[in-house]
Amino acid sequence: MADNQLTKAQLKQLANKIVVAQGNIFIKELLRSSGAKIGTTKDDFSNNLAAAIDADLLSQNMLEAWLAEIEGWGDQHLYLIESPVVDAANLAGGIAASPHSDALNAVTSLEFPDALQLKQITLDADSLSMVWHQNKEGWNRWRPKDFVEEEGLERYRFDAYRQRFDRSIVRYAWNFGDPYCAILIHRNTEIDHGQVFEDVRAVLTAIGCPDAPFSRIPLNQAVKIAVTKSKGTHSARFELDAGYVEVASTLADGGIDAVEPVRVVLHNVDTSKFDRAQGMLHFAAEEDGTSRRLAVQVYGSEARLRIWAQCKREDVSQILKLLWDYDSES
Amino acid sequence: MNPSEAPERGWKAEIARRLEQGDGLEFTLAQFAQAVGTAAEDEALREFLNQAIESGTLKKIEAFRCPMPECKKVLSPAGAPYSTCPYCLTDYREEGVEVITETFYQLAGETSRDIRWMIVVHGMNSRAKWQEEFSWQIANRLRYSAPVLIYKYGWATIDVLVCWLHRKLAKRLGERMRIAIAQAEASRRPPRPDIIAHSFGTHLLSMVLTDPDFEDLKFGRVITAGSVIRPDFDWDSLIENGRVEAVLNHVGGKDKPVQIAQFAIPGTGPGGRVGYTAKKTINVCAPTFKHSDFFLTENLRTQIADGGLWHNFLTHPLEHFTPEGRLVPASWKRAPLVIRSATRGLGYALFAVFAPFSWLRRRLDP
Numbered sequence: 001m002a003d004n005q006l007t008k009a010q011l012k013q014l015a016n017k018i019v020v021a022q023g024n025i026f027i028k029e030l031l032r033s034s035g036a037k038i039g040t041t042k043d044d045f046s047n048n049l050a051a052a053i054d055a056d057l058l059s060q061n062m063l064e065a066w067l068a069e070i071e072g073w074g075d076q077h078l079y080l081i082e083s084p085v086v087d088a089a090n091l092a093g094g095i096a097a098s099p100h101s102d103a104l105n106a107v108t109s110l111e112f113p114d115a116l117q118l119k120q121i122t123l124d125a126d127s128l129s130m131v132w133h134q135n136k137e138g139w140n141r142w143r144p145k146d147f148v149e150e151e152g153l154e155r156y157r158f159d160a161y162r163q164r165f166d167r168s169i170v171r172y173a174w175n176f177g178d179p180y181c182a183i184l185i186h187r188n189t190e191i192d193h194g195q196v197f198e199d200v201r202a203v204l205t206a207i208g209c210p211d212a213p214f215s216r217i218p219l220n221q222a223v224k225i226a227v228t229k230s231k232g233t234h235s236a237r238f239e240l241d242a243g244y245v246e247v248a249s250t251l252a253d254g255g256i257d258a259v260e261p262v263r264v265v266l267h268n269v270d271t272s273k274f275d276r277a278q279g280m281l282h283f284a285a286e287e288d289g290t291s292r293r294l295a296v297q298v299y300g301s302e303a304r305l306r307i308w309a310q311c312k313r314e315d316v317s318q319i320l321k322l323l324w325d326y327d328s329e330s
Numbered sequence: 331m332n333p334s335e336a337p338e339r340g341w342k343a344e345i346a347r348r349l350e351q352g353d354g355l356e357f358t359l360a361q362f363a364q365a366v367g368t369a370a371e372d373e374a375l376r377e378f379l380n381q382a383i384e385s386g387t388l389k390k391i392e393a394f395r396c397p398m399p400e401c402k403k404v405l406s407p408a409g410a411p412y413s414t415c416p417y418c419l420t421d422y423r424e425e426g427v428e429v430i431t432e433t434f435y436q437l438a439g440e441t442s443r444d445i446r447w448m449i450v451v452h453g454m455n456s457r458a459k460w461q462e463e464f465s466w467q468i469a470n471r472l473r474y475s476a477p478v479l480i481y482k483y484g485w486a487t488i489d490v491l492v493c494w495l496h497r498k499l500a501k502r503l504g505e506r507m508r509i510a511i512a513q514a515e516a517s518r519r520p521p522r523p524d525i526i527a528h529s530f531g532t533h534l535l536s537m538v539l540t541d542p543d544f545e546d547l548k549f550g551r552v553i554t555a556g557s558v559i560r561p562d563f564d565w566d567s568l569i570e571n572g573r574v575e576a577v578l579n580h581v582g583g584k585d586k587p588v589q590i591a592q593f594a595i596p597g598t599g600p601g602g603r604v605g606y607t608a609k610k611t612i613n614v615c616a617p618t619f620k621h622s623d624f625f626l627t628e629n630l631r632t633q634i635a636d637g638g639l640w641h642n643f644l645t646h647p648l649e650h651f652t653p654e655g656r657l658v659p660a661s662w663k664r665a666p667l668v669i670r671s672a673t674r675g676l677g678y679a680l681f682a683v684f685a686p687f688s689w690l691r692r693r694l695d696p
Contacts, residue, residue: 189414252407260353267444
């Protein structure tokens, strides 16, 4: 995107589109994060965004980063599940006949309703992707508003929290060529993952997939192989019911491989004796083909990843491919 | 010497030590200051590290640290920006705190490597008790499991005088290596064993390396001692093609048998005295060593102890591996054909005479 530099006038046009389509609370977050004046009305937001662009407080990169966050890739949870047993060729018909037909190929929505809502279905010859939006509340500690009050002989302390709204995205992604699907869930801790699974399942059933619970694909083997093959393993924990072994690097960049005394401990661990494995893996651009170095926590027995960094769609695909390859090794 | 240069010499020595050992390549200012006995606030140290960054010796990493007192864990830039701690799971926004930015320094060098498993190949006319001693020493020396495959091909005597027996022995060695590599991989060990070979065992190793049937076999670091491999053996191609990671040729300054090897054993040469001429090999001379002195118990212990030549070669990054006694071999030419033909002829004659006895002995005492 850096190659396609917008002029300030074009940036302002883009900002206006955001003001029209986006909820006020999120524009406030954008203005606040850029250090610009905020305002209270849509007109205020539009003027203040323009002023922030003129004052170089808000750059194209910042706007794009903000929009990329809306897209919902990275800094999230990801569950790896088995693909539905359905002929992909029948999905178009299933979607058209379902109550969700209007979401097919809908333009990217910037609305985030209070309840999880399907906003977009994308179907092509190779993949099915579905996107849900939800506005989730969070609370930021806000010390300037703290106060202490005395009532009679008692003294009370009030700790202030400022309401925050997270633009939460849930995504279901299925590349027909892959033997797995992914459900990606925003990091907000208020999101009930079980409920998300039910909502995704309901939509899949409505568009013609069999109504069956999701079958998760454990990634224990992927972690076990990654610690022996990848230089980017920062921590690994191998568990069974009666105990566990945990090894970790506390370096900023180097993994277990860079810490000899820890590395040799790992040589003595027979990982095949452990039922469950989890680990913090780093995927490097040069070695793993990701766009940047990315930290991913893999919870093997839960079939869950916690991707820590913001990243691109291609990064997620690449990480899943690498993990799948690891997981397929005996 | 300027008094201000004294601490800097110590800092440089510490950097050199870390690069040489491939250990402690990443550190904070405070950690490095503690290691060199200087205060972290020392501006001269900070300036020294900044200069190291400018020279490319060091890389600066802007990382983070969890601000929660009960956590304080280092957070890699690979996961930034952090709204939650991956370890203590504190939501920083809810706590009204921010991650602490912390600078790390990373030396531009390779990390150390481990001895994961080895194959040791003995020489001729020997029961090679050193192999058992080596296996025992290495098992005691390392605090982790590193299997040693002791390859024995029997008590070879006059067998070394004829080529076709070399080929037979080398085929057996290659096949055994292939089986061992497959077994190691099944046990999640690296597919490349490190090798230690002595005397005639070095010749068998060189035959395996040049045999097209064994092109699939790849090796880690190779140590040859008392080598009878020809000094002009093409190690460089093997290293460039990834067949061998690196070669250390331990030369004995008083090794006489290797000097006469080419006159008696077809295809051999005095690599263990002259050194290898291949540029990528490392020749180190022990001036007082005779042909089998490398494997005397006390010498063996010294080689594989911390700081020992073999241990350093097998575990340290090669870029900064600068052992004492490094030998730069002069150019080498084979002995005149006439002389070699004569001595070989004598060797074949000896073989013809003694082969039945040798065969009988091998049947009774392999």
